[in-house]
Amino acid sequence: MARQEKPVDIVMIGLGWTNAIMGMELASTGLSILALERGEDRDTMPDFVYPRMADELSYGVRYKLMVRPSDNTQTIRHSPKDTAVPYRVLGSYLPGTGVGGSGVHWNGHTWRPLEEEFRLRSYVTETFGAKTIPEGMTIADYPVSYDELEADFDMFERVAGISGKAGNINGRIQEGGNPFEAPRSGEYPMPPLKRTYNDVLFDEAAKAMGFHPFPLPAANASQAYTNPYGLTLGPCNFCGYCERYGCINYSKSSPQVCILPLLKRQPNFSYRTRADVIRIDLDKARKRAVGVTYLDENDEEVFQPADLVILGSYSINNVRLMMLSGIGEIYDPAKNTGTLGRNYAYQMNGGYTLFFKDKYFNPFIGAGGNGQCMDDFAISRIDFAKEGFIGGSYINAAMTHGQPIRSLPLPSGSPSWGSGWKKAAQEWYGHVMTVGSHGSNMAYRDCYLDLDPTYTDRHGLPLLRMTFDWKDNDVRMTQFMKNRLKPLMDSMGADVVQAAFKEPGAHYDIRPYQTTHNVGGTVMGHDPKTSVLNRYLQSWEVHNLFVMGASAFPQNLQYNPTGLVGALAYWSARAIREDYLKNPRPLVGA
């Protein structure tokens, strides 16, 4: 029999970006709010403090801030015909855990999607014809438009404190920004970060070829900044320990820096760590959530009653928890039934590495959001009918760090050990810059998530099973980027230019790090037959359950997801505060 805790009005599962936002935005209602976080408590001091964080082996290689696969992992396979096996060593993606979630260890690339990405299926159909969408591709429109979310993007950017340069303010194109972005209501809260040498080189070369370079929108403060909650960020000093690390300097936007100090002051908010939620409990009719069950630090089962449940854990964990709770029907690709687990998507990335004998980049001067970008090959700027694919990329010349273990790229053919390697390392360290292509990934009928029939976690609960592989459409997209970028790369005067893009026939490889942008599985939509959540991130099945995060994306953007994740949290919080709490019910008639 589970121990029962005192009921609360609102229970939140996870305490990363989305539930920090949710807690703050709902605190004014006076309702009692409790966050349950599976990991440990974390704060800048003492957990991220200088110089503890500058430990590449602990944090960069051994993933000290990430979830441990022995605690929670997934099984992975390429197709429904294969047998999935567990992801035992982190590689391809790195889910966070603990207070702050993945908002602690990210780099801070904070984008707004294109207007076209919000209505992708309609855009493609109207512009290029329905036949452009290949058999088996299950892309969909978001049930919310860019215009509806503009104020929420603005709020998230001001709370997080983003450094950047607007390219389109209310339809007026701004010099130095991204001219292809969706119109913004105002400038970024802070000017861009200081430019490094790679930024300048890329900027000059791109402009010379008629492209439109601009600084990456960075969640790294370019100056001291106080956000709308009265919380303060300090200027980033380019220490070069950003992704995979907590920020030593209050410079990288995180729940810890941007929200939690104020949230913790709210008398009606509390949180418990080491509280691993294993189930959302429903009433007998299975129409209402009555609370959640979690395992505490001693693995004792605890029932926490609540009137409203906000699920805001890591995206793939959201999907699993819905499945373990039996909320909705698990997707079956063969029969094409069920919605839970449908439309899992990832990110199609590629890139060039440029080696210059005569240029030195001081790569240890880096910031997670340091980069010069261009959006000339965005989704909105490609003729899909002509090119034979749907998708796009933003291009990013980034320099984030020069950490010794993982940042010694050498020209191919260099010796990989011994004195030959040492010589090559000496010759090339610091003489390298990269230009990446960060691309969309469409959703497909046979890319999805369900529960593994064989493997369980240490509590005996089934692991989430991921069925995913690269598809021709997305490989053609990344090959397009490779070919279009080639002349620009060749123009930059490097001694060696190396390309790394997925080639036709490529399969998903879980070993090398690619990105922690796992999306879909509890997608939002207009139709309960093909989506799990309505336009307010409210469960179609259980109206007092809202699900945050990128698991709501119907396919992946060409951009990093956090900007949209943050905006959707503000959008959903407003609907809950101003509408749902006054009259709890399904906010969209099914």
Add this chain to the structure above:
Amino acid sequence: MKPSLALPALLLVLAGPAHGAADPETVARGKYLAAAGDCVACHTAPDGRPYAGGRAVESPFGDIYSSNITPDRKFGIGDYSLEDFSRAVRLGVRKDGAQLYPAMPYPSYAKISDADIAALYAFFMNGIEAVPQAAPKTALAWPFSMRWGVKFWNWAFAPEGVSAHAEAPDPLGRGRYLVESLGHCGSCHTPRGLAFQEKGYGADDEHFLAGAEIGGWPTPSLRAGGSGRGLPQWSEDDIVEFLATGRNRFGAVVGEMELVITHSTSQLTEADNRAIATFLKSLPAHADTSAAAPAAAPDTAQRLTAAKVDVNSGERLYLDNCNACHFVDGKGAPPAFPPLAGNTLVEAESPSGVIHVILSGARLPSTPRAPSDIAMPNFDWRLSDDEVAKIASFVRSSWGNRGDAVTADQVAKIRKEIGKVKPSAAPDVK
């Protein structure tokens, strides 16, 4: 004039052991005044229940433990009448007649008005929870164990009664009342005489708030009028910001003042903090702190950015340990990171404060207006006495700062006082 104990009849209604029904407005006013008096800071043990006492207040004669001032009848002050309460707060005399030690700032509280005393009483009787728990007994060595001796101290030093400015409508008068009475700022900021008395208890005395040293921390002069370095450079707005948030463009709070910001000044209205600022600006700075500031020395930044910095120099240690937040120009990035250039703590006559901060780190209080509790890590585990001395000497003499050099012995002494190394910032080695 000694404090008036002849209270208006109206207020006596509140008195007596049956202190059940005070009106909520008076209780709320009392709560605000208790914040202005920062009662909770001394009367709460670290991690203890509010107002239950037990915090050790250091004095040259030994630790003096604060008492339980919750309305518990056995362990607290639940059986105090308004008159008993007034005598304790304003005269330092307990209900049983015993004399309190002047660690309780009754020489300042003597200036509290009758109305405010009554509101405070209403709050302590009705606004907080009774905690049935005894505070530790203070046991000073002879002759200080003889509490009656304090009566002679009172006779010699305790100041006059209720402030003439208690009901002042103007900011200057209001500020004077708050600073001299409830705020008891002089407890830390006024230099002390041979009998440990404050050398001045009011604006009329030139020693009042002229700066001192307490518990190993230099306390700056609060005489903010005139020109010169330190507070005279702060505008009224700068003072208001500091009182509300513990930080401004000149520095960030450290040491005991952190408790004052957290529990007292950050809880005050903007108008009251502005009144305090107005009053402090009216006190002329002394000549020794108001000498013209030397021209800024841009060469510090140049020296730091030059590629050749000796590996064991203060410059190099600064670059490796401090520069990430305080930068080569020493200007920091307020309100996140305080400047070191022109910082009153850094260039104080006594280096003990800056040494303390380097060794132990510091953490800004979270306040309603500035909730970010930004922390500087401790460097005690990482830097030797000699290295701390080099850094302290460097920051005290750079960017135009005028502090004397620091020796490794001075650092060793403070390291010993602080005690055990705090492991918080040290890397985990397993």
